[in-house]
Amino acid sequence: MKKNHPARFHPVSAPDFLPLEQLQGLQLHRLQGMVQRAYDHVPLFHQRMAERDLKPADVNSLADVTKLPFTVKTDLRDTYPFGLFASPMRDIVRLHASTGTTGKPIVVAYTKEDIGVWENVIMRSFAACGLHAGDVIQNAYGYGLFTGGLGAHYGGEALGATVIPISGGNTQRQLMVMKDFGSTAICCTPSYFLHLLEQATEFGVNFKELPLRAGVFGAEPWTESMRRRIEAESGIKAYDIYGLSEIIGPGVAMECECQVGPHIFEDWFYPEILDFKTGKPVTDGEEGELVLTTLGKQAMPMIRYRTRDITALTTGRCECGRTLRRIQRIGRRSDDMFIIRGVNVYPSQIETALLKVEGTLPHYQIILTREKGLDEVEVQVEVTREVFGDTVGALEQVQRRLCQSVETLTGLRVGVRMVQPQTIQRSEGKAKRVIDQRKM
């Protein structure tokens, strides 16, 4: 049922293979234009440059980017709604808004040119994972203010693929359409795809018999173990796409068929990895916060935008031949981190601990509570067929091993509660891993 398509080169992917020297020349040229544009049209940026006694002409090399001031999420909120726009409204053809992973909405804008850039990077994203004209892309990212739906949509159409704009949610209809329309690719969050997989049997759908062969998964942190589970259970290839509204939406970086981390479309987005605390560049290959500068965004230039996403840049050449650098899969955001009894914990650490004991990742949720001034963590884990036996002792032993594993990895004593399967809420967007019930 799953057809193997020969790798085809799509001309739109040409910039992915630029020789480094040409790529860097292009980056510098575009960076200078971007800084000038922001300086001329965005008062906040102008003021910050002035405070540092900087002029756009001070950017003479790519290394000079480190002199420039940062942009942070609160800048977008503080200037809500239109304060960071560098184009007059008459030139703006589209607005999107992000609820953000945290708090109030932020608004982002696109000129016709910006939409063109976006379409370009989405085409290159789909082409990188082997999709082309003739593919049927089921786009289950939400349509609307969220960038995912429309972003993927226009790139898919431009590539010549058939796009099904089904948007998020309505699991039964997703499965029906996938089967009846013969979707060959799906775009959604990885956790929603797992949800589809779980529901498939009930609705008489066997993924392994469908023509579906690729999943373009993003919009939330996920892990290699989730990828393995998705691929083993569905028979498709799972690709990681990265993006954020503040920069453009999905399509900032995308994995190629080698599946070794998303390549950043560096001709449009300039990446830096900075030490989270000091804001200084880390040594090559080390982990830190991803900071991005848009190199072609007219409506809303973003200079050194702090993404809060934690990753590392891989410099080694990818087997696909792309010269674009790769980021490691983003498994955690500095925003997802929670502090409990003074210990910093990421949900991904808990995930690794559960995985070690169970072999596959169970559905889980982390509940934070405060009892008489003391923080408590409870990890709720759905019982799986693999760990369940008919004796109490066997299950209690699993519970104990889960506790120990979490303690080893995080240094925290946590309560582990086994819960009935299918009782932890599945999300149709970003999976909610941490429920903080502490009253501060």
Add this chain to the structure above:
Amino acid sequence: MKLKQLSLFLENKPGALSRPMRLLARAKFNILTLSIAEANQFGILRLILRDWEAAKKLLEKNGFVVRVTDMVAVQVSDQPGGLSKILDLLEKARINVEFMYAFTEKRENKAVLVFRFDDPDNAIKILRQRKVNVVASVDLLKQAEAI
């Protein structure tokens, strides 16, 4: 020879037991016998029913994790020392009983108990050698139906 037991994970909260029971009742499954093991935060419901494969399918379709285990049914005389005699045999043969429970109905002064052993085949062999009446599942079901 061996009897199939379904076990279900249950959370320790109101309604946890009634949900699977309602499902089985609606589909007209009759439970021959059952037992519940309870721990602090959860419980395990163990069921023996005639059409266990269909019951398992139904429960799994409704989101339950179901495990199938082999049980050994043994007929004992319904009088003081009836069980004790069998336990003595098992002790001598160094066979460990994981847990056991009973069928509620009895006939002709005989009760039927179900045992969970680590190695049911070995246990059956030894019990048979010692002339204990290990009930074949077909007989047992007939018996249960006749009552």
